[in-house]
Amino acid sequence: MSHLYKHLRIHQVFGANTDVGKTVLTTALARVSTVKGHKVFYLKPVSTGAPQDADDEHIKRFGGPRRSAIETKSLFRYDDPVSPHLAAKMPSAEGRVVPTDETFVNSIADYVRRCASEPSYAHMYVETAGGVHSPTLSGTTQTDAYRPLFLPTVLIGDSKLGGISSTISSYESLLLRGYIIDAILLFRDEYYRNYEYLAPFFAEKGVHVSSINSPPSRHSDPEEDRAATENYYASLASPESHDGVLGVLSHLDDCHKRRIEELDSMPRRTLDSIWWPFVQHGLVKQEKDVTVIDSAWSDFFSIYDAGNRQTESSSSSRLQPQLDGSASWWTQALGHAHPSLTLAAAEAAGRYGHVMFPQSSHLPALKLAERLVKDGPGKGWASRAFFSDNGSTGMEVALKMALRAFCISNGIAAEDRTRRNLGIIGLKGSYHGDTIGAMDACEGGVYTCEWHEEKGYWFDSPTIGVCDGKVTVQVPSPILETAKDLPGTTFASLSEAYDVNSRLESPLAGVYRRHIVSALQRLSEIEDIRLAALVLEPLVMGAGGMIFVDPLFQRVMVDVVRDPQLTGGSQGSSALPVIFDEVFIGFYRLGFNSACPVLGVNPDISVNAKILTGGLIPLAVTLATEDIFNAFKSSTKTDALLHGHSYTAHPMGCAVANATLDMVNKLGESDLWTEAREQWRAFQGVPNEAPNPLWSMWDPHFLESVSRLPCVREAMALGTVLAFKLEDNDAGYASHLAQIKLQALKESVQSSTLSAAPGGAPFGIHYRTLGNVAYFMTSLNTERKTVAAVEDRIWSALNTQ
Template identity: 35%
Template sequence: MPFCLTALGRLAAKSGRCTSCSCYVNTARRAVSGYAAAGNGHFAITVPRKDNDVVIQVYGANTGVGKTVVGTGLCSAALRATLHTSYIKPVQTGAETDADAVARIIGPDARAALQAATLFSFTSPTSPHLAALEDNRVVSDAEVLQALVAQLDKSISTSSSQQGSFSLIETSGGVLSPGPSGTLQADLFRPLRLPVLLVGDPHLGGIGTTLSVLESLRIRGYTVAGVAFMGAGSGPEVAQPDEDLKFACGNADAVEREVATLGIPVFRIGGALPRPDAPLHAWHAASARDFDEVVAALRAQWRRELADALTHAARARRRLWWPFTQHATLPRDGVTNVDSAYGNYFHSLESAAGAAAAEEDGAQSNDAAAPAARMSGRILPLHDAPASWWTQGLGHGNPELGLAVAEAAGRYGHLLFPGTTHAPALRLAEELVERGPGAGWAARAFFTDDGSTGMEVAIKMALRRFALDRWGADGAPPNFKLEVIAQAGCYHGDTLGVMDVAEPSVFNARQHPWYAPRGLFLEPPTLAWRGGRYALRASPAAAAAFAAAGAPPALPVFADRAAAFDLEARLSTTEGAALARAYEAAAHAAIEAHEAAAAAPDGARVVLGALVIEPLLLGAGGMHLADPLWQRALVDAARARALPVVYDEVFSGLWRLGVESCRAALRRDPDVAVYAKLLTGGLLPLCATLAAERVFDAFAGDSKAAALLHGHSYTAHPAGCAAALHALAASGGGSGGGASGAHMADQWDDSGAVRALSLLPNIARAVSLGTVLAIEIQSDAGGGGGYDAGAGAVAAAALRERGVLARPLGNVIYCMVTPDTPREECARLLAVYKEVLESLQ
């Protein structure tokens, strides 16, 4: 249940109001109120970055620390430097606005030159979320951000000064004070990630307050340009000082010691402040030198960091070796220079027109400051369509996920794991086995670092169990070689063992001289919207095998995906039952034929010892949706032969496809299953291989040699386990992924907009499931398809122009979202994809 913002009452579920105090809360929030709306919904704003147009956001370590006083002094200093100067107050509470106060304090001579604006003002001088409630006025986070960016654009575009501009944004209250919607301000403004000047607390107790706020900003990914303390600088005392401000110098010194290694400067501004009822003009005049130095330092830092960042792409081309990338054909503008990421979006820093040469100059010289005078660019939001290689579950920059990791890192660091336990690993194992995807069948969790490694472990487990059952403790005799049953077009990782669990393909044939396929690879019949019909198709060879096993003469066409996934309804029909029997009979026939014909290079007999499948959606092989009835029949065939069953749910599990585990759709349990990708919410590498007790028992013995001798240095690292615990809780885990229900949580309009895509003449098929949308573009005549096909690259280039970063699989373009992405955002993305595909006809 979302918390009551005033901690007084309980939530009225329908209205979104607290029943005690009537404060508004965001009932849809996942981790932090407003995070999903700003990061996972459509909030994509292009923000200019120019070396002479500085933007700084001022936060206070507390209320009453002098944000407005500092803002006034900085604006005065910027005006003295002949900069086009803007003061922006996004949210204001109380009668007199701070923008009016700044204009009044700054004096009549400078007032006309200052562009001051208050964007949203509320009557009551209270916290913005309460003031908004009293005014009976609802202001969303998106409205605040859009108004702020519009004002910034106006401020920068109207600059006529050759020296550039200086825009100062002053927040309300503290860093973690709520905005009008209740979203904490540090989260409200995080999508823009503007550099921060933190006004430190100069009072007694202010050291701890300032450092705590600094941590809150850093954990959210802000760049803190400096910490400013009033009353600790060079100005004289011009009136009776506040007694508490005698601590200002000591506070500044203490904070400076703590942040020295972070490269964050501490600014000391002015002597002791006058009393609240005394005018500030004289104090500002006396402190002018300090403010001038702060503005100069902020501008120099802005230029230095921008100049450096704009050279990253060129420098990366010289030093990085990217995975799955042909460097020889990578275009000059083909590097995405990510400044930050938030929600579903990358924020890419791109050079403005005419700046490319300067970027190259800076990259070649490695002197970030050298081309600074010519540096300009923009922050371009790009929807992360590949979900950062299918890992994103809670969105980039999730503050609570970051805090969970930081807490575990601070408590444990890293620990040796054999014979050791710690709370995050133990609780994660219990969650996965007892309440998560392993509920009802799994007994143990084995941790590794990534999906490929986890699958190596899974195959070791399954083959050991089979060998023990077939031959006893001594394992397979020398004249027997174990292989596995897998799916044609599968992909289980890049480590050598699992590379062999795949047919020859672009992913393995030329990648390793030791590659040798070790299995029977069965072609799955696949489902998709094709020409407006939800049709089941099989390759000619597979269709012939099914027909020989007694399948109906024609494969079925369904009303929609729900009908195809209703296995019990399909089996209740004569045709469906016959097809299921044919699927299983064809599998048995293929297994028998393979074992009878196959021989290892040394003449040893080949025995199939396990079934390994990617449930439902075969990802890297081209986003093919396997018929769940076929996969279930395959599992049944394996069970009839006492073969252990392995589910590779590295990609498909943990709500990626709308269920916690695909066993909910297949209604069949595995013996071993592997989870990664979404396991940590997309933050850290971690993999869990779950196993039934019977599989675990296969490694019991009197000697260590009989144990599972597999592991890596960072097995079950506490930070990763803590991230996984948080991600499972935030995603609504604990359903058991169970065989009791196969409800598929949908993000996409499958029967409407996705079907409509399949009607386009240049589209071969369209598929959506859970958070995944995939579209295959028809190959040109004679052009072929596969991973090297080029139509997907053309579509990806067009998508990028429309704010979507796509990474095609040959002619297949796809998009993944986080499970909490609003359906409205998915509808918008579908419209973008349709526009691009129509333009390519």
């Protein structure tokens, strides 16, 4: 992951093109660094061509009078003078394994850590090969391959014909991937004079630009050439030199110093100015309790280590990898800063910015709407897609749709006051967001506020989990009161428990049906209550405590509310609209695209967000049937759905969503998912010819073992989600047990799987809890070795008294 040391100033050197002078200017920087009394580490990760012509040999040759203060290193050396991706496959490299990006990055990181172990202040330069998009050994472009290291960058501009364009393009490519570009250097060519244009161009962007005298032309005589080159470098390193190298060095030192100072100051400034959501500020009083995220990549944050900043002599990086254990509040799907998503956002921003949407269309929104309705979670039932900006507002839209449709179908006029007293049917523990309407659709609880006025009726729900190694349905006491016995509450596997269609005629289904019908019929006799919709978080109620609801219960609820005779037909009610809040579970968070196939029934309205855009940008979509749409359709404008947002169908969000769905669809055929599914199939004893069983990124053996621990009441895993409830007499959201029990996870520890974190560094785990419930979440593409490393850490924490 990222590296930052007070005593080792590191800069990575990229070139705007080949043959722009990366090695010459890096040599100048290295030589001036030694003149200033610093040790220098020069790293050329990949070297191609004859050894005597290698860049690290050039550095050794012209490092100056204190060349002994320069240590040079090349990690992967090939004889053929071609692009690295070709050199690694040439006949001369036969028998050598082509290093993966992971091996490549880990090798660099290991060398950086070795250099940082020396206590004296030093400079380090990591010189890349070719241009910014030149391929590495694996074929990945350098901008992406080096990104996990997140080293501050010096860009060597192109001083030749066409160099203005290539320099600006290279800068923007690096910028799009989040690189910190501390300086741009280029030769002072007096014919093309690119520096005259580039200096003011980048000055407006706050980027330092220096032009350096060009090196002398090569002499045919080797000795004369060497002498001329030595004189050239000597002139650049001279204190009287006016070419700017000394100034560049001072600037790079200042950038390094300012970065550390800013990171040092962020905890205090944060405590003084920011009001966090879902945080009791009375319990956060010390700077060490503020998590400063310097950058993020893949499944990891790069955290500024408050401990290391207190120890000036520490050889450890002040930036430590920390696994994003909650998938950043359930949004991450493909890892942080994925270049494909970033470029999709940039392309849409460059083409559209944001454009007015009512009675308009643009391609990203149209494509997204069509694929969500025809091939996505709306396939087979939805006909319309309504865009909003997040899950809570998407639910506000859904409630408006459902309640209006109910009023239309039941002849409740617009002026009828009963419209304002309509309620919903839901489950205790549900949560649909923090806007007022979404809160009104939930039972009062810790998330609600003074304006909240719950409107409806909420059932206690049976839950499903693995208790002491057995898949068990826990039935709440209100349901027990209507049944003499409860057969069918234990199952051989999760796949059996989630086979809803085969359970519909079971005795337990009958118990559920009688309980729901009885409750609704009692409610129909109460004059002030008019229930108008069923609102469900299918399968899992996330914010309520990762409550895995028995899917059979939710299926029976849907069946009952769609039978007017069972819901209190004496009031003349028609079937109730059904809303699925799939903001959390949608798009394979639980291993499937939508809950509809699992429950065996479709909603009238559904809401998706979070994974929809891969965690990069806010966007929500509310899908609806044609009947719901027609409830708002007339020749009167006031009958329309008068709801919207200034950024409705934001082109960037829609473009990123399309890119996300493209990538998620490919994951369905990936080895990662195939192997996980097969492991769960074998564990559950599901025949090969049977439909795919339920599966998870988490190891089924690990889930079973955790469920048997004395401190764990029950555990559960589906798709990317792992959750377990700890034994606690003070259970509920106010409990601190899970937070305390797992505190050691935040510490940086070297995993037995050395490369679980980018760069192979020790890593901590950032996690959040819901009272006595602990949960962890992967991305959809988290590698198995990373999940295994987290499982090891969780196991150790739970087994520590």
